[in-house]
Amino acid sequence: MTNKSKKFYVTTSIPYTNAPPHIGFALEAVQADVLARYHRGLGEDVFFLTGTDEHGIKTLRVAREAGRDVKDFADEMSGKFKDIVKVLNVSNDDFIRTTDEVRHKPAVEKLWKKLEKSGDIYKKKYKGFYCPGCEAFKTDREIIDGKCPIHLKKLELVEEENYFFRLSKYTKEIEKRINSGELEIVPEGKKNETLSMLKQGMEDVSFSRMKDKYWGWPVPEDPSQNLYVWMDALPNYISAIGYEEETDQFKKLWPANVHCIGKDIMKFHTIFWPAMLLSAGLELPKTIFVHGFINVAGQKMSKSLGNVVDPFELVKKYGVDAVRYYLLREILPTEDGDFTYEKFEQRYNSDLAGGIGNLVARVLGIATKISNFQFPISNKFSNFNLQKKIKEEQKKYKLAVESFKFNEALIAVWEIISACDKYINEEKLWETPSTSSGQAKKLEIINDLFLAIEEIGVLLEPFLPETAEKIKKAVDTQKAENLFPRIAK
RNA sequence: GCCGGGGUAGCUCAGUUGGUAAGAGCGCAACAUUCAUAACGUUGAGGUCGUGGGUCCGACUCCCACCCUCGGCACCA
Numbered sequence: 398m399t400n401k402s403k404k405f406y407v408t409t410s411i412p413y414t415n416a417p418p419h420i421g422f423a424l425e426a427v428q429a430d431v432l433a434r435y436h437r438g439l440g441e442d443v444f445f446l447t448g449t450d451e452h453g454i455k456t457l458r459v460a461r462e463a464g465r466d467v468k469d470f471a472d473e474m475s476g477k478f479k480d481i482v483k484v485l486n487v488s489n490d491d492f493i494r495t496t497d498e499v500r501h502k503p504a505v506e507k508l509w510k511k512l513e514k515s516g517d518i519y520k521k522k523y524k525g526f527y528c529p530g531c532e533a534f535k536t537d538r539e540i541i542d543g544k545c546p547i548h549l550k551k552l553e554l555v556e557e558e559n560y561f562f563r564l565s566k567y568t569k570e571i572e573k574r575i576n577s578g579e580l581e582i583v584p585e586g587k588k589n590e591t592l593s594m595l596k597q598g599m600e601d602v603s604f605s606r607m608k609d610k611y612w613g614w615p616v617p618e619d620p621s622q623n624l625y626v627w628m629d630a631l632p633n634y635i636s637a638i639g640y641e642e643e644t645d646q647f648k649k650l651w652p653a654n655v656h657c658i659g660k661d662i663m664k665f666h667t668i669f670w671p672a673m674l675l676s677a678g679l680e681l682p683k684t685i686f687v688h689g690f691i692n693v694a695g696q697k698m699s700k701s702l703g704n705v706v707d708p709f710e711l712v713k714k715y716g717v718d719a720v721r722y723y724l725l726r727e728i729l730p731t732e733d734g735d736f737t738y739e740k741f742e743q744r745y746n747s748d749l750a751g752g753i754g755n756l757v758a759r760v761l762g763i764a765t766k767i768s769n770f771q772f773p774i775s776n777k778f779s780n781f782n783l784q785k786k787i788k789e790e791q792k793k794y795k796l797a798v799e800s801f802k803f804n805e806a807l808i809a810v811w812e813i814i815s816a817c818d819k820y821i822n823e824e825k826l827w828e829t830p831s832t833s834s835g836q837a838k839k840l841e842i843i844n845d846l847f848l849a850i851e852e853i854g855v856l857l858e859p860f861l862p863e864t865a866e867k868i869k870k871a872v873d874t875q876k877a878e879n880l881f882p883r884i885a886k
Numbered sequence: 887g888c889c890g891g892g893g894u895a896g897c898u899c900a901g902u903u904g905g906u907a908a909g910a911g912c913g914c915a916a917c918a919u920u921c922a923u924a925a926c927g928u929u930g931a932g933g934u935c936g937u938g939g940g941u942c943c944g945a946c947u948c949c950c951a952c953c954c955u956c957g958g959c960a961c962c963a
Contacts, residue, residue, distance in 0.1 A: 413963060415963095450963085454962090455963080523961090564960095586891060586957090587958095589890070589891090590889095590890070590891095593958075593959085594958075594959075594960070597889095599960065600961090602960085602961055625961080626962095627961080660958095661962090664958090664961095665961095668960090727898080729898085729899080733956080740897085740898090743897095743912070743913075746923095747911090747912060748911095750923055750925085751925060754923065754925095755922055755923055755925055755926070756922085757922095758921095758922050758923065758925090759921060759922040759923090759925080760921085762921050763921050763922080764921095766921070767921060808910095818925095818926050818927070819926085821921075821926075821927090822919085822928090823927085825919095825921095826921065827921035827922090879923065882923065883923045
């Protein structure tokens with residue numbers, strides 16, 4: 398492998414810190430982690446970024462309601478996201494916060510100046526319905542009867558002068574880049590949605606708010622205004638890697654290979670962000686990968702319904718790889734998925750306990766109890782069919798991961814697991830052969846199974862890193878712990 | 887309202903350009919078996935492929951209408 402020179406820069410979106418992490422962010426983090434680990438396995442120079450988006454009204458409001466200092470509150474929330482990433486065994490190389498004044502703030506300022514220099518920043522009156530209670534503008538959709546749904550007070554029509562970004566100028570170019578494939582959007586349906594939005598044309602967007610109405614970094618050279626969310630959050634992808642000083646790292650890593658995002662923020666990543674980059678004379682990310690949402694028992698996850706699934710609890714209860722497995726195998730990568738404990742436990746028992754867990758225990762049991770086998774007696778397969786099957790599935794696996802079909806990649810691995818189980822049954826490995834040649838053949842078969850398990854571990858590493866490690870250890874020491882104890886019903 | 891994606895076995899989904907393929911996995915049942923986590927394996931039951939029309943020698947696969955569902959339609963992120 399000589400992929401050392403090839404770089405791979407992957408990001409998650411930066412979740413907002415008004416609430417602790419839920420399972421939706423866990424999905425995104427784990428998906429991005431598979432990509433990062435897979436490409437590392439290919440020998441590429443991988444950089445994997447995640448972080449938190451902290452500025453804005455909501456964090457401010459939630460902090461106030463809790464009687465907390467906002468920065469202090471944001472610190473705590475951001476810490477929770479840092480924790481969940483760690484708990485999920487996500488291999489991020491860095492973690493950026495929008496409140497970071499060393500890396501982020503100067504980078505955002507620099508980007509702003511670039512946009513300004515391109516003539517894409519201008520002042521315009523922004524009109525909106527403002528709720529003094531919320532201290533925020535309300536969108537048309539939020540407004541009920543001309544009133545704020547939270548405070549039930551009549552909204553004021555407030556006009557303020559803000560800085561706008563000339564988004565409209567770039568729609569044609571972005572459309573072109575998408576159509577040519579230079580900017581790839583996965584899946585196809587989301588690409589089409591973006592294209593249809595572009596076709597309708599985009600209006601310019603406000604990139605700042607009056608200082609006292611928005612928590613954020615000040616607009617360079619106009620401290621009466623603060624930078625609005627797009628201008629603050631999206632640039633995290635370049636601020637973290639050294640955009641401000643245009644470091645070697647920045648030159649090497651940008652443009653990003655993949656931005657992993659949720660469908661709710663698609664427009665900002667497929668239109669706003671590319672427009673900003675074009676304006677600044679920077680390259681566009683290569684791929685935007687859009688995942689769906691996770692419902693709980695068919696219902697939207699929400700605080701008011703009280704059905705928010707806490708990823709910390711899940712990991713505590715079932716173990717990190719069980720959670721990763723569910724997210725990657727049961728949830729279709731680009732569709733909305735569903736979470737229930739029943740489904741989770743069923744997946745766990747059938748695939749994890751009965752599949753990989755059982756196979757490893759089985760093979761090691763045969764090797765140690767039934768035979769005095771020492772691995773390896775050969776690094777080549779004796780059984781052509783098994784070898785062929787593994788090769789086929791490896792191919793499918795590679796294709797699947799590289800097209801973001803994580804569930805299909807896992808299906809391929811489980812095909813190998815199933816083939817191994819069948820092999821053991823067909824050969825009746827537990828019986829004692831009567832001849833010495835029969836005995837020799839038996840050892841060869843066990844060797845095949847060890848080779849297969851070893852390969853399964855390798856394939857599993859991006860998905861279930863802890864399990865992969867345990868498998869490796871089991872093969873090396875010929876002792877296995879119970880990988881996934883069955884959950885009693 | 888406009889635009890787009892879907893509606894295939896109990897569940898989650900595959901089904902290439904229309905013609906002996908109506909499929910997989912899970913769940914369920916039976917059988918077999920004991921090396922393993924009551925596991926693994928084999929076999930089986932289960933679907934008029936949303937509804938009603940149409941084109942065709944022939945449609946899950948094409949056309950029309952309708953029903954249901956999910957999403958997008960521009961500053962909540």
